[in-house]
Amino acid sequence: MVKVIATFSVQADNLDIFLTLAKELVGTTVHEEGCISYGMLQDVNNPGKLIMVEEWESRDALDKHLASTHFTTLVPQMGKHTERETEISICNSLF
Amino acid sequence: MVKVIATFSVQADNLDIFLTLAKELVGTTVHEEGCISYGMLQDVNNPGKLIMVEEWESRDALDKHLASTHFTTLVPQMGKHTERETEISICNSLF
Numbered sequence: 001m002v003k004v005i006a007t008f009s010v011q012a013d014n015l016d017i018f019l020t021l022a023k024e025l026v027g028t029t030v031h032e033e034g035c036i037s038y039g040m041l042q043d044v045n046n047p048g049k050l051i052m053v054e055e056w057e058s059r060d061a062l063d064k065h066l067a068s069t070h071f072t073t074l075v076p077q078m079g080k081h082t083e084r085e086t087e088i089s090i091c092n093s094l095f
Numbered sequence: 096m097v098k099v100i101a102t103f104s105v106q107a108d109n110l111d112i113f114l115t116l117a118k119e120l121v122g123t124t125v126h127e128e129g130c131i132s133y134g135m136l137q138d139v140n141n142p143g144k145l146i147m148v149e150e151w152e153s154r155d156a157l158d159k160h161l162a163s164t165h166f167t168t169l170v171p172q173m174g175k176h177t178e179r180e181t182e183i184s185i186c187n188s189l190f
Binding site: 007042044046 | 098100102103112114117118121122134136137138139140141142145146148185186187188189190
């Protein structure tokens, strides 16, 4: 299994449009083959800090997601509303 | 439900001792009342980046964990082996 943690710093004025795009991304991605879970968290003390938490059956399933039309279309649009580069960690579960 | 994402940057030479302490913390915490899940991820491209992903039934359960003896004993020991301040986000799940 592969897990992904992606941390977005979103401009306060653009939070609504960012979340609309993110919700569309999540709604499509959860139906992809090999997607175990895919969801968005919001820091209660910093509403502009959004964290995507993802679980994939394999690296191959994740790579197919990264190449999908909805990913390559929506993620660049989401990136227009962030304050800095998104931090993405592809992870193994230790314990 | 409350989720927590805590990101540690661990000194390369101290990764083994950090993970020994973290494993003890996880092993005890998963038996706490209100703990849904509690686990440690490792960035495949940066082994010193460790991410704790936690799910708690309530903020009250999380607060009890933060005040527990194993937390207040082990986390400061873990902190001695990190390169910078740990980033902790207490989060709500949006979608």
